[in-house]
Amino acid sequence: MPSDGAVVKSKSKQRSHHARDSDVMYVRGDLDGENTLPANIRSRLYDLFDHIEKEFQNLYVENVALQEKVDQLNERLELALDRQLDKDADVSEIAPKGGKNKPSQFSQKIKTTYKASTSKIVSSFKTGSSGCQLVREYKGHRDGVWDVCWCPSTDGIIGTASADHTARVWDACSSSCLLQYMGHTGSVNSIKFHPYNQLVVTASGDNTAHIWMAAVTPSNQEKAHSSEDEVDMSEKEDMEEAADHVESAVIRTPSTELRGHTSVIIAADWMAAGDQIVTASWDRAANVYDAATGELLQSLVGHDQELTHASTHPSQKLVVTSSKDTTFRLWDFRDRSMHSVNVFQGHTESVTSAVFTAGDKVVSGSDDRMVKVWEIKNMRSPVATIRLDSPVNRLSVSPAHNVIAIPHDNRHVRLYDLAGNRLARLPRGNRLGHKRMVCATAWSDKEVTPGCNLFTCGFDRKVLGWSVNLEKENKDKDKDKDRD
Known part of the structure; x- marks a missing residue:
């Protein structure tokens, strides 16, 4: 538990945003305090720390860009799902019993899983955010x-x-x-x-x-x-x-x-x-x-x-x-x-x-x-x-x-x-x-x-x-x- 008593869920929903910086400062301060390493080695270590920090920054930027792409793909997937549900609903309502045009397996799965008509499911998606x-x-x-x-x-x-x-x-x-x-x-x-x-x-x-x-x-x-x-x-x-x-x-x-x-x-x-x-x-x-x-x-x-x-x-x-x-x-x-x-x-x-x-x-x-x-x-x-x-x-x-x-x-x-x-x-x-x-x-x-x-x-x-x-x-x- 953090010292300030902040809420932390068991699913690790919170993350420390400053852990990396504090760890680096601790190591640097420790090295400076001992004064046992030659100056050129300490300088080299500092350069390496800076390089690692820049690499993490670049990775963070890339992850943010990838997350935005994932969000866009998820939105497209939801739209595609809505269209598929609309299509399956139209087929299931138009096709006569015993006819050649049968609802797709996707529509049948929706019916059996939720025990509800396909038209009701589609209508719930259509009215999803209109109001x-x-x-x-x-x-x-x-x-x-x-x-x-x-x-x-x-x-x-x-x-x-x-x-x-x-x-x-x-x-x-x-x-x-x-x-x-x-x-x-x-x-x-x-x-x-x-x-x-x-x-x-x-x-x-x-x-x-x-x-x-x-x-x-x-x-x-x-x-x-x-x-x-x-x-x-x-x-x-x-x-x-x-x-x-x-x-x-x-x-x-x-x-x-x-x-x-x-x-x-x-x-x-x-x-x-x-x-x-x-x-x-x-x-x-x-x-x-x-x-x-x-x-x-x-x-x-x-x-x-x-x-x-x-x-x-x-x-x-x-x-x-x-x-x-x-x-x-x-x-x-x-x-x-x-x-x-x-x-x-x-x-x-x-x-x-x-x-x-x-x-x-x-x-x-x-x-x-x-x-x-x-x-x-x-x-x-x-x-x-x-x-x-x-x-x-x-x-x-x-x-x-x-x-x-x-x-x-x-x-x-x-x-x-x-x-x-x-x-x-x-x-x-x-x-x-x-x-x-x-x-x-x-x-x-x-x-x-x-x-x-x-x-x-x-x-x-x-x-x-x-x-x-x-x-x-x-x-x-x-x-x-x-x-x-």
Whole structure:
């Protein structure tokens, strides 16, 4: 584990960017300190080190170019697959029974594997990204961004948590950074706004969680909006490039510090009433704190391995915790005299996140490349299972439309409904989407017009705002059902 407590996944998703330089400096300093080698040999060694460094730089540039070519080829492959599916679907619908024109083996394989009609699969690809558009990018973080959230109490505000030891508050409409929190000494792994005011809780690799006030005034937002309205479209790119240099307010001290964990705190969330906070840690425990005093009220133990996430119900005193032990647990605090615990073993690998829907369901995602939907009242077996092609990270569910936004290790974000039907995939190309794994997603509870209603963040330092037309996606899904 790094000394600063930064989050490092078991699949080695993080890499040290400075290992080579530090090793070289160590060797050089060691040689200089001993002074046992002749000057000409030391000079020769330094020349060799410089040569090796240049060779590594050249290899890095070549690898970047090759990666871009691979991305382009993957995009072409997906397009070719869509065309093949279209062709096979047309043949299967036109050819009469017993005729000479039979569907291809590829089409038959799709049918038998997924037990669904070819036309339905093709239609899901056709509507894949038609209702999804990239609207904004929020620039400023200097390392991977682990979490993103929407502020429910203030219109047009989002928050982000990054491995660069900072959390940021943004104007969602103008892409302006309004506030930076720099009170942590480790990676900031999660961020959540209070349900009714501008308090924020952040969890960190420094083994603490901090409560602080995101004092964003209307004048800050009006200034950001007016500065954007005064420029035309041709100047917006220059404005975005200069976003890194815009000064924003900085907070360095929390109003309340939550202590009690002995390892990295990976997530924190507010209880429905906003009076308590639950935290999840790598020390295998989840703690419940009094938000006003910071007092540790209860420690929730039982998981066999590190916790990966904790989430609370939007209106009831329910908590769900997920863990690397392949389980997630439901904790019920509705009865003050006792709390019940239910353990669910629905996955075969680490459960990376589990969240509540606006109703009575839980959605869990895992490294086993599956997302499952569960009924709280009867969680013996999932009501829907979504099988995917890449491990799942910190997913979210839209409160108004119950659409699941699933972030993947393979840089994609896919949208599904609670019945397990695929609705869309966010577009990703040379200039669109994420370049590295997508760490988290967050929905806003506002309408899609005129701005963003879905936000994503990734280890490529990007925070992106998307416009997803959920009404269109739902209509397309209904058409598919009618056609079937």
